[in-house]
Amino acid sequence: MTTASAAPTRYEAESSPAVCTGTIDSNWAGFSGSGFCNGTNAVGASVQFSVNASVAGMASVGVRYANGGTTSRPADVMVNGVVVQPGVGFDPTGAWDAWAVKTFTVAVNAGGNTIRLSPTTADGLANVDYADVDVAAVARYEAEVAPATCDGTIDSNYPGYSGSGFCNGANAVGSAVQFTVNASVAGSASVSVRYANGTTVNRPADVLVNGVTRLSGSAFDPTGSWSTWATKTVAVPVDAGSNTIRLSPTTSNGLANVDYLDVTTGATPSPSPCAPPSASPTAGQPKVTVWLAGDSTMADPSGGVCPVGWGNQFAQYFTANATVRNSAVGGRSIQTWLYDPNVTSTMDSSGECVISPVTYSSRWQAMLDATNGMKAGDYLLIQFGINDSSSTCPRHVGSARYQQLLGVMAAAAKARGAHPIFLTPVAAITCSGSTAVGNRGFVTETNNAASANGAPVIDLHRLSYTLYNTLGFCPNNGDYTSGPLGAFFCNDHTHFEAAGARQIAGVVARALRDQQIPLAAYLK
Template identity: 75%
Template sequence: MKAKLCWLAAGLLLVVALLVPPGSATAASTRYEAEAAPAVCTGTIDANHTGYTGTGFCNGDNAVGAAVQFTVDAVVAGTATLDIRYANGTTTARPADVFVNGVRAQSVPLDGTGAWTTWLTSTVTVPVTTGANLVRLSPTSANGLPNVDRLDVTAPGPSPSPSPCAPPSASPTSAPPRVTVWLAGDSTVAEPSSGTTCPVGWGNQFAQYFNGNVAVRNSAVGGRSIQTWLYDPNVTGTKNSAGECVVSPQTYSARWQAMLDPTNGMKAGDYLFIQFGINDSTSACPRHVGSARYQQLLGVMASAAKARGARPVFLTPAAAITCSGGTAVGNRGFIAETNAAASANGVPVIDLHRLSYTLYNSLGFCPFNGDYGAGPVGAFFCNDHTHFETAGARQIAGVVARALRDQQIPLASYLR
């Protein structure tokens, strides 16, 4: 009797298999709110028009390229359905291109909805790859996007289970692939100099947060802007007509060439973390980097990583300790530029600037007497307000590790 039931079950599965097109998979719907990390809104997060879900919506800037970006996960590659919930209180459509992992996949008109409190859904289908996918809605007119509430994604899921009569597979579970995390940055990321205990960059402490399948390669160097890191020693002390430091010859530094090496450099599945912005604000060459040039070079590095199958991640610069009354506050530049480059290149960004001074507030660093060599501040920072002791570097590295999990960056699956 049991054998007959197995044959009947197998027959039913065969009928299902014949009715389902080859390559089909079960689907699961996931909601991504526009106001919640790791979504990125080029504009403001507002809550002044009722009817939204979550805690608010993305009110994008009225400009071409003022995008909203979501990080969408897919178990397997295939076709995903995107339900874009939006409100357009004007009578004019606000069309947008839909980019997936930097490639234009679709366009969507996003017509007027009659009122800013009237929310409609526009549906498109796009291709996705296994793992994290960056889905960006980029307006094609100077009117920008409508208000975007959320993205509901029906992504391809795992294929139907085999016959219940089939014996369990004897094949062992495959081990997770080994991943290298490459770090590019300045002294707040770099290894300590030989024989010194301070400063210690957070990159020196990063590996301890991962399991044994992750190797961290720290190529950060103190005193570098993004341009000097990329082009050492070829950035001159002369500015061109655009106000940028002349690079001559246009030859990459040995450290960047090592990352680009086809045999020993970045490979598919690796990550490239990039954090600059502290030394770039210097007015004089060779460190000086202007806003547009900074964004351009971030794009160069991101594109090179993607071309090798690696995943770039941008970080805003770690904050120094600056107190306003009893509160630690931000004090770094190139925050907007880092976010703009992330949006333009479809790259996740970790706002380490905000996360670091938020950490200082949680540790009660403000107010203090200005002595960076004593007390809790002295145990965290060197004898300045910028560089870290080992204990401080460890906590900053922990902030970055937590951001991976909070922002659902796939590398988080390797965290201890």
């Protein structure tokens, strides 16, 4: 499939035909154009943009906003009067003059469209500056049309579906829906699944491409009723030619009802796998900084030889035009990394650790510094989820809080023109017989946060235990002091010797290329 796209088009909130249910203000600095929409503090007090698309397809919508409050200001995203993404979070930005960008993907028609942000709480909207909209052509694959297959029935008893019906999968683990998708070139595909979930619980599913699990436990959250349809968008790698994309439920509740897939593929062939360092820098390439935020599995060694985080070995995979700055710190959860030393040992009534005072750590403030911190074109790689699973403070982080803090970091990067990349936590070595298996939490949360914030995600959890299987680390006798296992790991099952860290760094570099993440242009 060949796609078409154009440079993003900017739609200012203060410029007609945009409509603001509130006032156009200019009292907070940093906005674009002549002002911003300050919506009335009420449910439904919205801002609406009139968007033109030369072709029907998927629109990447970047909403620039400011939220000087202390809580999220969620809004339903409506396209042409229909809610397509309910309750999208517009998280605090720290001040009303601190602007961030919230990115999501929606389907649009050729010609005129309306994109409306309708707040769902009495606090109303965040202040909205503009929407940047980029449209790419899309191919639609209906669940009821062969060669798509449905492990269930094709039904039509709930209205609002496209085509002649939808897949109502059997309520069982693995009762899947599968689509056959064509791509003209290898690369990354944006896959939007239209679905309905009339229950009150998430119906997660693994996303498999050509039989390989690319996303584990991707969430298909409740939509309110079986006749209320929503869109879940994920990014997956595809091969040139024919591919299968399969949604396989991971619980006995089975899948949500699935209407169709909208698939947008890139226009650039996938590069070859990551080679050992040897090439010279690319001429004319702008210089960028690759910022790393994470825990001990990513951090530089603090003394002695072990442990060595993979971030310490990452720079060797890049040309001289990319500088790696590793700010990962051992023993940190995402919250203690962000707020050191102010996360206390006290847990509040909601089950989260109390932060007092609520002041960012020096390492995060350094990244946010206007002079020496993140700048336009840079990249921020974020990997947590190991220490966060602690049951006690200060390291404990709950599921919702973890996703919120990933969103805070992504928004801050985007506000500075940098590009966030999320990583699931690297696996320790755990054997089930002769097979290395996953053992980390926060994998689903990382994927969900990536979807919510329009950021690519590298499933380092899966990629790392897949590497352990390739290296034949299972079964083993638990001796981390000698042999191949001892050369890879420190005297535990978690941390890396330099050689192991180098291989994990190579896995991350290869994923950048395989997933067509633009930072791959700086790889040797």
